[in-house]
Every structure is written in structure tokens, then in C-alpha cells.
Amino acid sequence: MYERNYDGKLGIRTAGIREWKGLAPHYSRYEATPYEGLDKLFEIYKIEDTDRVVDYGCGRGRVAFYIHNRFKIPVTGIELHEVTYDEAITNKMRYEKKIGETDIPIRFEFGYAQDYEIDPKYNIFYFFNPFAVHIFEEVVENILRSVKEHKRTVDIILFYPLPKYTRFLRRKTDFKLIEKIKVPKAEDRGDKFFIYRLSKGD
Numbered sequence: 366m367y368e369r370n371y372d373g374k375l376g377i378r379t380a381g382i383r384e385w386k387g388l389a390p391h392y393s394r395y396e397a398t399p400y401e402g403l404d405k406l407f408e409i410y411k412i413e414d415t416d417r418v419v420d421y422g423c424g425r426g427r428v429a430f431y432i433h434n435r436f437k438i439p440v441t442g443i444e445l446h447e448v449t450y451d452e453a454i455t456n457k458m459r460y461e462k463k464i465g466e467t468d469i470p471i472r473f474e475f476g477y478a479q480d481y482e483i484d485p486k487y488n489i490f491y492f493f494n495p496f497a498v499h500i501f502e503e504v505v506e507n508i509l510r511s512v513k514e515h516k517r518t519v520d521i522i523l524f525y526p527l528p529k530y531t532r533f534l535r536r537k538t539d540f541k542l543i544e545k546i547k548v549p550k551a552e553d554r555g556d557k558f559f560i561y562r563l564s565k566g567d
């Protein structure tokens with residue numbers, strides 16, 4: 366109920382699941398991060414006015430709308446599934462109508478997350494299990510390259526962290542696990558956030 370109500374409050378439609386049709390073994394299905402999880406995450410993880418978020422595999426855009434609605438910061442979502450991407454665009458129109466604003470700083474890009482060129486103003490990178498670990502590794506390499514070229518502290522937020530993702534970050538990068546946040550009353554033990562940080566000085 367909370368899910369539908371929150372969608373209603375934002376004027377968007379993000380509930381439900383969409384599987385990839387045919388052979389797409391490396392790409393995960395669409396399913397949104399639960400609103401209760403996002404509430405808990407941002408109770409603990411503090412957003413600054415200067416923060417900018419990329420949601421890799423943004424689906425219908427729930428995370429972007431939620432963050433913009435609460436913190437008014439720019440969010441970019443990348444999505445590879447064409448129909449799902451179109452739904453994110455439609456949601457943006459609905460959201461703008463609902464809040465009575467235009468030109469809000471939410472952007473959705475259609476395409477492969479691994480090809481997305483990172484804007485150096487962005488410092489928070491969000492993943493809800495969008496794809497296979499070899500693609501995650503490519504994306505993290507892109508983040509590391511961006512940080513090398515434009516020194517800044519960056520965070521990676523994983524929802525439903527998979528051991529393959531966490532092992533890679535722990536063994537192959539200098540990202541440090543700084544926070545673990547559980548979704549209250551979640552039946553699935555995987556419903557939690559792991560937050561990793563690569564500090565400017567590291």
C-alpha cells in the first residue's frame with residue numbers, strides 16, 4: 366500500500382516487475398527499490414546540496430524522483446530497456462505536472478550503463494543489482510577513471526548487495542565499506558544497503 370501511495374504522491378508509476386524477453390542473461394529485470402528502504406537509507410545517509418547522483422539501471426526512475434523530491438539535487442538515470450526507459454520519460458512528465466515545476470534536474474539516458482560518460486560533478490553512484498558483475502566492474506573502472514581525472518570523494522550505494530559485487534569492491538578497489546543499512550521489517554535478508562566510499566585522499 367505504501368508503495369502505491371508514494372507513487373501517487375509523486376504522480377508516477379514505478380511499481381511492478383518487468384523481465385527481459387529473450388536472451389539477456391547479463392541484464393537484471395526491472396524492479397524498484399522499496400520506498401521504505403529509501404526512507405531508511407536517507408534517514409541515515411545524509412545528502413548535501415552539492416551532491417549529484419547517477420542511478421545505473423534506473424528503470425522507471427523511482428530513485429531519481431524520490432531523491433529529487435526530498436533533496437532537490439540533480440539525478441541522472443541510465444536505462445537499457447527501451448519500454449522501461451520510455452516509462453521513465455513519461456514519469457518525468459507526470460512528476461513535473463504533479464509538483465508544478467518544469468525543467469527539473471532529472472535526466473534519463475537510454476543506453477548501456479557501461480558506456481555512460483560520467484560528468485565529474487557527480488559523486489554518488491547507485492546500483493540495485495542492474496547487471497552481471499563483469500558489467501559492474503566496467504562501470505566501477507569508469508568511476509575510478511573519472512575520479513583520477515577529477516579528484517573528489519565518491520560513494521557507491523548498493524541495494525541488495527550481491528557477494529560478487531562486494532567481493533570485487535573489497536578485493537580490487539580502494540573503496541571502503543562505511544555503512545550497512547537494513548530495510549525495517551524486510552522479510553528478505555538481502556533487503557539492505559551497503560555504502561562504500563573512496564575518499565579524495567585515498
Ligand SMILES: C[S@@+](CC[C@H](N)C(=O)[O-])C[C@H]1O[C@@H](n2cnc3c(N)ncnc32)[C@H](O)[C@@H]1O
Nearest residue numbers: 392395396397398422423424445477478493495
Ligand atoms: C533491479 S532494476 C533497478 C531499478 C532502479 N535502479 C531502482 O532501484 O528502483 C535494474 C534495471 O537495470 C536495467 N539494466 C540492466 N542492464 C543494464 C545495462 N547494461 N545498462 C543500463 N541499464 C541496465 C534493467 O533494465 C532494470 O530496469
